[in-house]
Amino acid sequence: MKKLYLLAITFVIAGLMITSATSLPVTNDADELQITETVQDCTFVNPVKQGDTPSDMAPLFVGNQITAGDYDEFRPSIAAGASERLFVGIDASQDGSSYYPTFTYSEDGGTTWADGAYFEESLGASKPCVDFKPAGFYASFAPAIDVSGQIWYVDARDLANVVGGTWDFGPYGFDSFQDFHISTYTHEGPDGDPGDWNWGGLAFTGFYPDPAREGTPFTFYQYSEEGGGLLHSLNAGDCEHASIDIDQTTNISYSLYDRLVTGVYQLLVWKMNFGVWNYNSGGDYWSHPHMTTKTIVGAGNLTYPSVVAENNMVMVVAQSDEAGNQDIVCYSSSNGMSSYTPHVVANSVDDELYPQITWIKPGVAVCVYIKGNEAYYKSTEDNGVTWTAEQRVSDESITVVEDHAITISGLNGNAYAAWQDGRGDNQDIYWDSFYNVEAPNIQIGTVAGGIGKVTMDVVNSGTGEATDVDWSISVKGGLLGRINVTTTGTIASLGAGITQTVQTDKFIFGLGALTIQLTAGSATASKTGKVLLIFVRNIA
Numbered sequence: 001m002k003k004l005y006l007l008a009i010t011f012v013i014a015g016l017m018i019t020s021a022t023s024l025p026v027t028n029d030a031d032e033l034q035i036t037e038t039v040q041d042c043t044f045v046n047p048v049k050q051g052d053t054p055s056d057m058a059p060l061f062v063g064n065q066i067t068a069g070d071y072d073e074f075r076p077s078i079a080a081g082a083s084e085r086l087f088v089g090i091d092a093s094q095d096g097s098s099y100y101p102t103f104t105y106s107e108d109g110g111t112t113w114a115d116g117a118y119f120e121e122s123l124g125a126s127k128p129c130v131d132f133k134p135a136g137f138y139a140s141f142a143p144a145i146d147v148s149g150q151i152w153y154v155d156a157r158d159l160a161n162v163v164g165g166t167w168d169f170g171p172y173g174f175d176s177f178q179d180f181h182i183s184t185y186t187h188e189g190p191d192g193d194p195g196d197w198n199w200g201g202l203a204f205t206g207f208y209p210d211p212a213r214e215g216t217p218f219t220f221y222q223y224s225e226e227g228g229g230l231l232h233s234l235n236a237g238d239c240e241h242a243s244i245d246i247d248q249t250t251n252i253s254y255s256l257y258d259r260l261v262t263g264v265y266q267l268l269v270w271k272m273n274f275g276v277w278n279y280n281s282g283g284d285y286w287s288h289p290h291m292t293t294k295t296i297v298g299a300g301n302l303t304y305p306s307v308v309a310e311n312n313m314v315m316v317v318a319q320s321d322e323a324g325n326q327d328i329v330c331y332s333s334s335n336g337m338s339s340y341t342p343h344v345v346a347n348s349v350d351d352e353l354y355p356q357i358t359w360i361k362p363g364v365a366v367c368v369y370i371k372g373n374e375a376y377y378k379s380t381e382d383n384g385v386t387w388t389a390e391q392r393v394s395d396e397s398i399t400v401v402e403d404h405a406i407t408i409s410g411l412n413g414n415a416y417a418a419w420q421d422g423r424g425d426n427q428d429i430y431w432d433s434f435y436n437v438e439a440p441n442i443q444i445g446t447v448a449g450g451i452g453k454v455t456m457d458v459v460n461s462g463t464g465e466a467t468d469v470d471w472s473i474s475v476k477g478g479l480l481g482r483i484n485v486t487t488t489g490t491i492a493s494l495g496a497g498i499t500q501t502v503q504t505d506k507f508i509f510g511l512g513a514l515t516i517q518l519t520a521g522s523a524t525a526s527k528t529g530k531v532l533l534i535f536v537r538n539i540a
Contacts, residue, residue, distance in 0.1 A: 251275025
C-alpha cells in the first residue's frame with residue numbers, strides 16, 4: 001500500500017452559508033426558501049509528506065477479491081469508468097488499529113488490482129465516496145474527529161498519481177462533518193471554461209455554529225481552478241445521512257437527507273442549478289443558485305436515502321418502517337421532483353437495510369440492499385414503478401452489517417458492486433458485475449456482389465433483440481457515372497446472434513468502378529467494387 005501526497009497548494013475558499021428567515025417547511029409541496037448569503041475566506045495549507053511506500057496490504061490480484069491483507073477492511077465505495085476501469089475507496093489499515101481511506105483501481109475490468117494507496121494526513125477519516133466523469137475519477141471522505149471541519153478532495157484522473165487536498169472550516173466553528181456523498185459533473189464552468197477542476201458536488205451533514213445546530217444539511221463544490229470552494233447550508237437540523245446526484249441533462253442537483261422532525265424521520269430534498277454560475281462581485285466568487293426544497297413524508301420513518309436523476313427522471317430509495325420492520329421504498333418522479341409517487345421495492349418479513357441505487361442505462365436502474373447477512377439487488381425499467389424479483393449479489397455472508405457495507409455503480413448497461421465479505425480469516429472487500437442488460441448490437445457483416453446486385457449481412461452481435469433496424473445500400477459509379485442505385489428498408493425484428501441478408505432492389509448493369517455506401521442501424525461502412533456488364537464483383 002503506497003502513501004499518497006497532498007497537492008502543495010493554498011486553497012482560498014469562500015464559505016457560503018444559506019439561512020432562512022422562516023423555518024424549513026414540512027410539506028409535500030415544493031417551497032422556495034428565503035435565503036441570505038455570508039462569505040468567509042479560509043486559507044488552508046497541508047504540507048506534502050514524504051515517506052517510504054508500505055506494501056503489506058497488497059491486494060490478491062485475482063478474481064472478484066480486491067483486498068486480502070492481515071486486517072479487516074470496511075465500507076467500500078466503487079465507481080465504474082470507461083475502458084473497463086474500476087476505482088474503489090476502502091477503510092483499510094496497515095496495523096489493525098490505524099485506519100485510512102485507501103484507494104485502489106483496476107484497468108482490466110477487475111481482473112487485477114493495484115496496491116492500495118492512502119494519504120498519511122487522513123488518519124482516522126472514513127467512509128470514502130468515489131465517482132467517475134469522462135475526465136476520470138474523483139473522491140472524498142468523512143474527516144477524522146479531531147479535524148471534523150475538513151472537506152477532502154481527491155483527484156484520481158491519473159490513477160497512478162492520485163493527489164488530494166483539503167478545505168478546513170474548523171477554525172470558523174463548523175465541525176462534525178459526516179456521511180459524505182459525491183456526484184461528478186461535466187457541465188462547463190464560469191465563462192464557459194470546461195476545466196476538469198469543475199468535478200461536481202458533495203452532500204453531507206454536520207454542525208453549524210451560529211446559531212448552533214447539529215445535523216445541518218450541507219452541500220459543497222469547487223468554483224474556481226485556483227481552489228475556491230463554497231459551503232452551502234440550509235436553516236435546518238437533525239439530519240443524519242446524505243445522498244446527491246446531478247442530472248447530466250438538466251444540470252439540476254438533488255441532495256437528499258433523512259431528517260428527524262417531531263420524532264419521525266422524513267426525507268429533505270434540496271435542489272440547486274449546477275448549470276448556472278452567478279457571480280458575486282462583492283465576495284468575488286461564483287455560485288450555483290439555490291432552487292427549492294421539499295419534504296417527503298412517509299407513514300413511518302424514512303432513513304438512509306439514495307438518489308439518482310437523469311433528464312428530469314428522479315428516483316429516491318430509502319428504508320421505511322411503515323410495516324413495523326425495515327423495508328425498501330422508492331419515490332419516483334418524471335418532472336424533477338415537482339411531484340412523485342411512492343412504490344415498494346422490497347418488503348419481506350425480514351429487514352431490508354441500507355439501499356443504494358444507480359442508473360445502468362437510460363430507463364434502467366438497480367437497487368442493492370442487505371437482508372440478513374446477504375446482499376441482494378432488484379432492477380426496474382419503468383422509473384421505479386415495478387421491480388424484478390430479488391437476486392443475490394454476495395457469494396458469502398457480510399459479517400459486519402452496517403451502512404456503507406455495500407456500494408454500487410452503473411455504466412453502459414452493467415452494474416458493479418463492492419461489499420464487505422467475511423469468507424476468509426478476516427473481513428475483505430469483494431466486487432462483482434452482477435447485472436448485465438440484454439442489449440442489441442447491430443453491425444454490418446459480409447458485403448458481396450452478384451448478378452446485378454449487392455448484398456449486405458445485417459448482424460445482431462448483442463444479447464438482446466433489435467427492433468425496427470433501418471438499413472440502406474447505395475451503389476454509384478460505372479462509365480460516365482450512370483449507375484446510381486439506392487435501396488432502403490427496415491428489419492422489424494432481429495434476435496440476438498441472428499444475421500439477416502438484404503440486397504439492392506434494382507438490377508445493376510454497366511462497366512467500371514463502383515462506390516458503395518452502407519448503413520445498418522447506427523453502423524456505417526464504405527466499400528468499392530467493379531461491374532462487368534451484369535457481374536458485380538471485387539467488393540472490398
